[in-house]
Amino acid sequence: MGYFTDTARALATTMRNVFRTPVTVEFPKVIRPRAVRYRASFALPDDENGEVACIGCLACERICPSRVIKMRTTGKRDSPVTGKKRNYVDEFVLDLSACIQCELCIQVCNSDAITMVREPEVPSFEREDLVLDLTKLRANAHEKTASWGRGTILQEMQEAPKAAKPAPKKVAPAAVPAAEVAPAEAAPLEKEPA
């Protein structure tokens, strides 16, 4: 007769779940808020002069374990905005279909020129749509919300401090010690009631 009491208990458990709010949402009508550090796709943001920040140092291309990044640079030339000589990247191709989302390319970029964004790419019918070129990556920087991680911030967080530093110097305004979330970001993650 233990079968009946155990069955009753199992039935009661499932009936209790019927009256709980479902945890699933109707994607894509409703999109769950993702964490500030969520990493989905990529962007090449602009620097303060409005040009692409990437100088083509090839660090991300070298570190990528899946070798999805390929870029081409042709040396220094004059910037049309500031007039000074700087390195440019002329072609940048990132094959998102082969990317393993490891964030190593973000980690090694000393110029904060490549970031991840928190919205994934829209699924498409053509494989070519997932190969992100320079135009698409620069557009992502304007259209999608950037993730928290950036080369300098990450390296800062991992750096073993030599001396007591009260606050890091070069990061975004209102910078806080490494354990905090960087501001100037999309809304912080709301933990929904379960």
Next chain:
Amino acid sequence: MELASATRGKIDPHLSIYAYEAEADLMLLHFGPQHPSTHGVFRMDLHLDGETVVKATPYIGYLHRAVEKLCEKLTYVQLTPIVDKNDYVAPMSNEQALNMAFEKLLGIEVPRRARWLRTLFAELQRVASHLIWLAAQTIDLGGALGGGSTLFLHCLRERELIMDLFEEVSGARFHYNTHTIGGNRHDLPAGWGERAKAAITQIEERIHEHEAMSLHNRIFIDRMKGVGILDGALALELGITGPVLRGSGVDHDLRRDAPYHAYDELEVNVAVETAGDCLARAKVRFREMRESLRIARCAIEGMPEGPICSYKPIRQPTGVKVTAGQAYAALESPRGELGTFVIGGGDTPTCPYRLKIRSPSLHSLSAIPYIMPGATVSDAVAILGSLDPIMGEVDR
């Protein structure tokens, strides 16, 4: 070659099926690589006498991806995201095992906060992995169109809480790449501790419900009791570790016996059961879940301040050069002893010369020819579920 041990007397896995006297013909059933219950691509050849298994032969290798060879071609700093994909249900364990071996090779000491962070992540990952075990086990026992799938989705609902926590730390729900040589890459964001404790409380409450539908359910107990009894001595000879070993009465846990991370500062109560059947392994895993939640809570409350990495951050692929030396480091993953053996040197000092991963699931699967005979087909599924193999790390 016979293993000289207590193999329950009559079962010889090398028994020729022609030597077996059956009442009728034996039926050969390929529990093939495409099957809803084989926990990944895995094949078993079952020789059946009616519904009873007479001989079981496992075949692996369907998911072999040449990971160890790939590790010889990539540099030390690039390897963490690659081994993430071995035991794809507990990625934190893989990353930690790899980086522990590298730290031993380079002679680096990990800072205290990083050790506590690693402990915390390992314990939360253990809970998530055992929730997946319970989900898969009840799917095997109850069917994807029935009670098993209800418990499956409930377990995944609890696991989502843990994955959300990890997403806040590292940015990815799975395959985090949050460990590095010398420590961790991501530190905890503000308020994470409170959210984590709330999640832990909720999971602790919901485990009661999961037990009501599984561990305390007569049908579950009937399906698992006395099924697939594994002798402790045989388990030791086959190199089995983890909950499978502890379910057979052997009290061995690397967290307590060979402490790493912060386990020398935390207390670990090891769960041991003596019956050796599937139910004992299930009980061990349930107790481990509760214990891990307790340890995770202690780790959050006692988290020390300090740096999270004692080696330079990754700036270029050739940052780490090793000309000679070898190291082995192992940790207690949710499946057993997960170890990484690395030999440095060779032609390219920036890549390992050889990287060998000691995966616990491979050894668990090697028990199949010994414990399957005598079970029915339904029991075969239950036994496979209770061994909790993950083919990603079996085949690498």
Next chain:
Amino acid sequence: MNGLLHGAVYGAVIASALLSVIAVGIWFERKFAGRMQSRLGPTMTGPVGLLQPVADVIKLLQKEDIVPRDADRHLFDLAPVLAVLCSLGTAAVIPFSPEVIASDLDVGVVYVLGIGGLMVIPTFMAGWASNNKFSLLGGMRAIAQSVSYGVPLVLAVLVPVTLSGTLSISGIVAWQSAHHWTAVWPVIPGLPAFVLFFMAMLAESNRIPFDIPEAESELVAGITTEYTGAKFTLFYMGEYVHTLVGSALGAALFFGGWDGPFRPGLHWMVAKTLLLFAVVYWVRWSLLRFRSDQLMDICWKWLTPIGVGLVLLAAAWVTFGGAG
């Protein structure tokens, strides 16, 4: 001739009604199961997912019809058709209301148990003709289970038959109308008889916790492994119809059928049937399944002796007291 025409017309109406209820049943099951699992269930197909059955049926019907090589072609094709026919056939003698009954047989109970027992044959035909070891295992288990659980089913049904003294189902419903409109009173042996009937009905329809013949996690899909497209649709619908007819039978034999405290009629029968149907799904999505030898144990060591005892108790009740 009048009886034949009556039977044909009402039979067609009842069969169509059952199949339409199946469509709603599919939607209800998906939503109910979803809520039990903390998720939403179908939401995209039509408002609240109401067109999901349409989508399901279209999807199933447009699949390629694959017959395995070396399969026994005729048995393979015949099995799903027979399964649906047997299930629908049992609905012929169930009184849905005082007027709506396809064929008011005097031996309705025997007819139902007989046609229902024929379900073994298409099940094993499917298992054998598929030329697949998994299906064969499923078929063998199905025979053992269906034949064995026929015994407690008969014994459980014998209790209201003994209490009411007639084998005709509408007669049993009429007897219940005179006695608290339910045969679950007298509580002993009525309630255990209902529980026995419920368990045996679950086993005959291959429902969890007795769904070993189509144990999906062990035998891929058991007897229906090799079926695709329209034939699989027939099996799928046959299962639903079997469950629905079993619930209707339970409602008629144990809960008073179309009768109720006020305004008896078709609505009561429909309500009770659907309630039992929902309980069957509630049980399905909450429990794990038994192993085949445990299933046989339960049948022969527990249910059958208890069933025999219940019939004796019912007979004693009728003879020595109770409502004569």
